[in-house]
Amino acid sequence: MEIAENINLHMREIEDHFKAAISVDCVIFGYDESELKVLTLDCNMEPYLGFPSLLGDLVKNDENLDEAATRILFERTGITDVFLEQVKAFGETDRHPMGRVLTVAYYALIKVEDYRQNGQPRGIGAKWRSISQLNEMAFDHKNILDSSLHLLRKRLIEYPLWMKLLPKHFSLPELQNLFEAVLAKSIDKRNFRKKISKLGIIKEVGKKQEDVPHRPAKLYAVNEKKLREDYSFLLKNPFIS
Structure with a gap:
């Protein structure tokens, strides 16, 4: 029992x-x-x-x-x-x-x-x-x-996740603003754009912003070809170091 x-x-x-x-x-x-x-x-x-x-x-x-x-x-x-x-x-x-x-x-x-x-x-x-x-x-x-x-x-800062949040076409100020919003800190404009240019993972689309109260900025898109060819380069060179 x-x-x-x-x-x-x-x-x-x-x-x-x-x-x-x-x-x-x-x-x-x-x-x-x-x-x-x-x-x-x-x-x-x-x-x-x-x-x-x-x-x-x-x-x-x-x-x-x-x-x-x-x-x-x-x-x-x-x-x-x-x-x-x-x-x-x-x-x-x-x-x-x-x-x-x-x-x-x-x-x-x-x-x-x-x-x-x-x-x-x-x-x-x-x-x-x-x-x-x-x-x-x-x-x-x-x-x-x-x-x-x-x-x-x-x-x-390791992966291009920003492309999951931005529209298909975006401006450089929009891209920088996204990083600042997520990271909750200011980013130097000149250094940010220099880094973007070095990475080569965005490309101009030949268009500018429309219906904006300021000077229209150029629009860009993700360079899918660059990401596919050399993703390891991005991992070694994060946007914000």
């Missing part, structure tokens, strides 16, 4: 370990109006009612983490070709008021214009907020945002 009771106790302890839920939270970055922004919802759960929250969901039984993140992004943005990277897991025991929920964070980069064309009907209630508006968030989403932003800043 004692052996049977010990076995039952052990089985109940094991069952308790399987009662934690697993979720995925996505930090969806976009660049708009010279600001780095995040797609958010207003939380409808106490005690965080009205606080900005990230877009996320529980992981379904038939999907892995990457599949869950991809599903969430498509359901909320309507976009399938999205840059997505896993950040880390967050597992504080009191992070969710409904019980034990472990979450795995991802960050994604989308073009705001693509979202406006494809995602708004799906993302009912979702709104873009600038980083400066997100000092307080629901749950532990501020920590998730900070960790994701830290990783994005690291990646931005």
